[in-house]
Amino acid sequence: MQISTTLTTTPVPDERLAEILASPGFGTHFTDHMFTTEWTPDRGWHEGRITPYGPLTLDPATAVLHYAQETFEGMKAYRHGDGSVWTFRPEANAQRMIRSSGRLAFPELPEGDFVGAVDALVTTDQRWVPDSAGEKSLYLRPFMIATEVFLGVRPARHVTFMVIASPAGAYFSKGIRPITLWLTTEYTRAGRGGMGAAKTGGNYASSLVAQQEATAQGCDQVVFLDAQEGRYVEELGGMNLYFVHADGRIVTPATGTILEGITRASVIEIAGKLGHQVEERRFSIDEWRDEVTSGEITEVFACGTAAVVTPVGSLKWDGGETPDVIDAGPVTLQVRQALVDIQYGRADDTFGWMHRVC
Numbered sequence: 001m002q003i004s005t006t007l008t009t010t011p012v013p014d015e016r017l018a019e020i021l022a023s024p025g026f027g028t029h030f031t032d033h034m035f036t037t038e039w040t041p042d043r044g045w046h047e048g049r050i051t052p053y054g055p056l057t058l059d060p061a062t063a064v065l066h067y068a069q070e071t072f073e074g075m076k077a078y079r080h081g082d083g084s085v086w087t088f089r090p091e092a093n094a095q096r097m098i099r100s101s102g103r104l105a106f107p108e109l110p111e112g113d114f115v116g117a118v119d120a121l122v123t124t125d126q127r128w129v130p131d132s133a134g135e136k137s138l139y140l141r142p143f144m145i146a147t148e149v150f151l152g153v154r155p156a157r158h159v160t161f162m163v164i165a166s167p168a169g170a171y172f173s174k175g176i177r178p179i180t181l182w183l184t185t186e187y188t189r190a191g192r193g194g195m196g197a198a199k200t201g202g203n204y205a206s207s208l209v210a211q212q213e214a215t216a217q218g219c220d221q222v223v224f225l226d227a228q229e230g231r232y233v234e235e236l237g238g239m240n241l242y243f244v245h246a247d248g249r250i251v252t253p254a255t256g257t258i259l260e261g262i263t264r265a266s267v268i269e270i271a272g273k274l275g276h277q278v279e280e281r282r283f284s285i286d287e288w289r290d291e292v293t294s295g296e297i298t299e300v301f302a303c304g305t306a307a308v309v310t311p312v313g314s315l316k317w318d319g320g321e322t323p324d325v326i327d328a329g330p331v332t333l334q335v336r337q338a339l340v341d342i343q344y345g346r347a348d349d350t351f352g353w354m355h356r357v358c
């Protein structure tokens with residue numbers, strides 16, 4: 001894909017940028033530019049362009065506003081000690097967007113175009129990638145929306161793909177601490193044949209009320225069970241789960257109705273290399289409750305691009321609570337360290353996961 005570039009004439013001044021990068025938070029500051037390309041049946045993907053970051057003007061009848069035909073991705077760019085900038089497994093995000101797009105009846109954006117678009121934006125806005133101290137990064141948000149102007153339930157014939165970027169601070173600014181979880185028995189995230197494995201806004205809209213319930217119960221995140229039997233652990237609102245057993249085995253819920261996390265897949269490989277047997281299978285809520293209580297499960301952790309790997313403390317439900325598993329256990333910390341060391345270029349990338357951008 002050819003990409004044209006129009007640079008902003010009003011970039012964020014260096015002094016202001018330094019203030020933002022000192023304490024970026026998450027998802028509140030955006031870089032100077034954005035990437036856009038559009039698709040129509042006759043032209044395919046065309047007019048890839050980097051332009052100054054700014055608002056979109058949409059007709060009120062734009063399809064995405066009514067029928068939520070939308071997919072997105074979440075990934076990060078990391079600055080290494082020598083100043084170079086890298087992304088982590090961008091082709092895996094590209095492939096997941098292709099799978100999400102298939103489920104949402106979108107045209108396919110080829111892997112090379114996806115990675116090229118992300119690279120172009122990161123290269124243009126490279127001064128926005130924080131330095132590697134303190135696990136900061138540049139969060140990248142590629143997304144695809146139905147931009148045909150019409151009312152009616154059918155796939156749009158005008159589609160827009162964009163990438164925006166936002167500097168991100170460390171998820172744990174005050175040191176790694178276990179999160180607490182609320183088990184929702186009222187709400188489910190995904191049914192068989194539904195959109196659970198796709199990264200699409202509707203899944204997150206449907207999780208909001210469950211997350212509100214978790215917050216009201218004093219918990220950090222919500223855990224969803226399968227929709228059919230209400231028995232098997234699926235995932236959190238934005239993270240996948242792992243259960244470390246006393247004998248070294250690690251169990252993680254099988255894919256199907258959960259999001260196929262790229263961190264999840266990477267943790268499976270890292271844990272295997274560290275000598276753990278990893279089982280991807282159905283994992284019931286009773287196993288979780290009973291085995292934490294009996295001591296058979298020694299650590300629980302969650303993982304995702306934003307939080308990397310985070311220890312899980314107690315699980316609470318209507319009428320009970322598991323005992324706290326140990327604070328940030330040794331396996332959790334070892335897996336986490338191995339992953340961030342690769343991402344920040346502090347360890348050999350033996351898996352070939354890192355992609356140099358600039």
Ligand SMILES: Cc1ncc(COP(=O)(O)O)c(C=O)c1O
Nearest residue numbers: 237238239259261262263304305
């Ligand atoms: C529902 C859900 N599960 C899992 C994940 C973790 O996926 P990844 O490791 O690719 O960030 C995410 C992250 O975006 C998510 O939204």
